[in-house]
Amino acid sequence: MSAPLIPLVPAVEAFLAQPHKGMHIDGRSVPAHSGRTLPVCNPADGQVIAHVPDADAEDIDMAVSAARRAFESRNWRLMRPTDRERALLRLADLIEAHGDELAQLETLNQGKPLSFSQAADVGATAQYVRYMAGWATKIEGATRDVSTGTPDGQQFMAFTRREPVGVVAAITPWNFSIMMPMWKIAPALACGCTIVLKPAEQTPLTMLRMAELILEAGFPPGAVNVVTGYGETAGAALVRHPSVDKISFTGSTAVGKAIGRQALDNMTRLSLELGGKNPMIVLGDADLNAITFPLVMAAFANQGQICAAGSRLYVHNSQFDALVAAMSAAAATLRVGPGLSPDTMIGPVVSQAHQRHILRYIDETLAAGGQAVLGGDAPDRPGYFVNPTILVNTRSDMPVVREEVFGPVLVAMPFDDLDAVIAEANNTPYGLTASIWTNNLKQALDAIPRLKAGTVYVNSHSLVDPNMPFGGFKQSGFGREHGREMIDAYTETKAVFIAY
Ligand code: NAP
Numbered sequence: 001m002s003a004p005l006i007p008l009v010p011a012v013e014a015f016l017a018q019p020h021k022g023m024h025i026d027g028r029s030v031p032a033h034s035g036r037t038l039p040v041c042n043p044a045d046g047q048v049i050a051h052v053p054d055a056d057a058e059d060i061d062m063a064v065s066a067a068r069r070a071f072e073s074r075n076w077r078l079m080r081p082t083d084r085e086r087a088l089l090r091l092a093d094l095i096e097a098h099g100d101e102l103a104q105l106e107t108l109n110q111g112k113p114l115s116f117s118q119a120a121d122v123g124a125t126a127q128y129v130r131y132m133a134g135w136a137t138k139i140e141g142a143t144r145d146v147s148t149g150t151p152d153g154q155q156f157m158a159f160t161r162r163e164p165v166g167v168v169a170a171i172t173p174w175n176f177s178i179m180m181p182m183w184k185i186a187p188a189l190a191c192g193c194t195i196v197l198k199p200a201e202q203t204p205l206t207m208l209r210m211a212e213l214i215l216e217a218g219f220p221p222g223a224v225n226v227v228t229g230y231g232e233t234a235g236a237a238l239v240r241h242p243s244v245d246k247i248s249f250t251g252s253t254a255v256g257k258a259i260g261r262q263a264l265d266n267m268t269r270l271s272l273e274l275g276g277k278n279p280m281i282v283l284g285d286a287d288l289n290a291i292t293f294p295l296v297m298a299a300f301a302n303q304g305q306i307c308a309a310g311s312r313l314y315v316h317n318s319q320f321d322a323l324v325a326a327m328s329a330a331a332a333t334l335r336v337g338p339g340l341s342p343d344t345m346i347g348p349v350v351s352q353a354h355q356r357h358i359l360r361y362i363d364e365t366l367a368a369g370g371q372a373v374l375g376g377d378a379p380d381r382p383g384y385f386v387n388p389t390i391l392v393n394t395r396s397d398m399p400v401v402r403e404e405v406f407g408p409v410l411v412a413m414p415f416d417d418l419d420a421v422i423a424e425a426n427n428t429p430y431g432l433t434a435s436i437w438t439n440n441l442k443q444a445l446d447a448i449p450r451l452k453a454g455t456v457y458v459n460s461h462s463l464v465d466p467n468m469p470f471g472g473f474k475q476s477g478f479g480r481e482h483g484r485e486m487i488d489a490y491t492e493t494k495a496v497f498i499a500y
Pocket residue numbers: 171172173174175180198199200201202229230231232234235236239250251252253255256258259273274275276306307404406432
């Protein structure tokens with residue numbers, strides 16, 4: 001049994017008391033022009049907790065037009081970098097001031113433990129917005145000495161400018177329903193862009209509240225628009241809209257490829273943060289006591305629904321049995337339950353469809369000779385739970401080893417030879433993150449350039465920092481978020497020649 005649920009704060013009670021929400025276009029809360037809505041569930045019990053507008057191409061056109069008008073407006077052009085910085089700093093304060101409300105909404109809608117919503121979707125997001133606020137005043141070009149000139153002595157002074165790319169279409173998944181959108185909205189605003197966001201159909205609630213806070217922080221109507229709806233309709237209409245200058249997408253590789261093909265038609269700028277099937281390699285010298293719990297959390301935090309999560313564990317044969325036993329024992333102590341219960345460490349997965357998708361991978365693996373040393377099933381309770389699962393006796397051609405499950409499912413495999421295991425770690429279409437666990441500096445340094453992943457960790461996994469570029473090699477996407485690299489994503493470079 002889980003402990004009693006934490007009571008909802010009055011702001012969340014009030015939010016849920018208006019069952020039909022509006023979406024945010026041009027600073028106003030509006031229904032879909034069709035009047036259609038889509039239901040939003042609490043994955044901890046399967047109950048519908050709200051309805052949001054089911055937008056289509058016409059609504060998207062209104063939102064993109066609002067973002068375009070805001071971008072071209074004199075007021076926006078005159079909003080100085082310090083004004084955008086100040087508004088972003090205010091927004092970070094507002095996120096913290098409304099932290100309990102936002103964290104509870106995130107947990108109610110997405111499922112993760114409340115403490116994790118507070119740490120990631122509130123705490124880390126506020127920190128991220130502050131970091132991006134700092135960049136608003138530090139975007140710069142360069143003066144260049146050029147060789148161009150004319151015989152009569154005319155010379156050129158030349159410089160580059162970084163200009164906002166324009167209207168950004170942001171499309172995000174459901175695993176962090178505040179953090180993922182704000183990873184796009186904050187840098188886009190810092191660079192002077194305006195935005196239309198389509199959050200995931202499963203988790204639209206928090207960004208509807210955030211849209212109000214963004215206005216309160218001082219960004220003008222139309223600067224950030226939040227349009228709710230399905231990917232196939234609202235998302236697709238946003239991607240093909242000719243007035244969108246830049247698409248920033250986070251989600252699955254399959255949808256990312258479809259969006260990429262569509263973007264090319266309009267030459268829309270594009271960055272893609274896609275899936276991962278991330279290896280964690282434990283060498284023979286690793287200190288099992290020190291690494292057991294970090295490995296467990298790398299696999300199971302947020303029910304494994306983290307693109308950067310470790311989902312393939314390769315352990316040197318000399319430590320394999322001991323580590324798998326220690327991790328199974330540690331993971332077995334993680335309390336599975338509703339995210340609003342204070343002792344929960346593993347909440348529900350996001351939806352019934354996703355629960356079935358995860359359980360199907362497990363069942364197929366067991367039927368093909370794999371073995372669950374931990375979990376392998378769903379607890380007998382309402383809601384969309386999956387017990388943390390560690391699978392052994394798998395083969396490298398099994399779907400559970402090759403494909404992204406995006407759930408609390410770890411496959412553990414022994415190895416003898418480091419070269420062979422690095423080749424195996426790289427034997428995937430993905431390349432988001434990878435980790436190596438050892439105290440042998442030489443072996444760690446040797447492995448770093450050989451692991452084909454956008455982020456490589458030594459003795460940790462899944463860490464993300466606002467000042468470090470984040471993104472994928474191979475089919476995990478292209479472009480980088482965070483750090484100074486985000487300027488490439490949200491600006492165009494203009495070359496200027498001045499004759500004298
Ligand atoms: P998804 O199915 O690709 O959906 C992501 C977003 O795209 C949703 O808003 C979705 O709308 C929308 N969408 C779907 N089809 C579309 C279309 N044809 N045109 C435009 N938009 C469309 O991914 P998901 O299942 O929500 O999220 C899990 C995936 O995200 C995993 O692969 C995970 O690895 C990846 N992810 C990557 C990162 C990263 O930074 N690299 C971070 C987090 C998650 P609907 O909600 O209506 O389907």
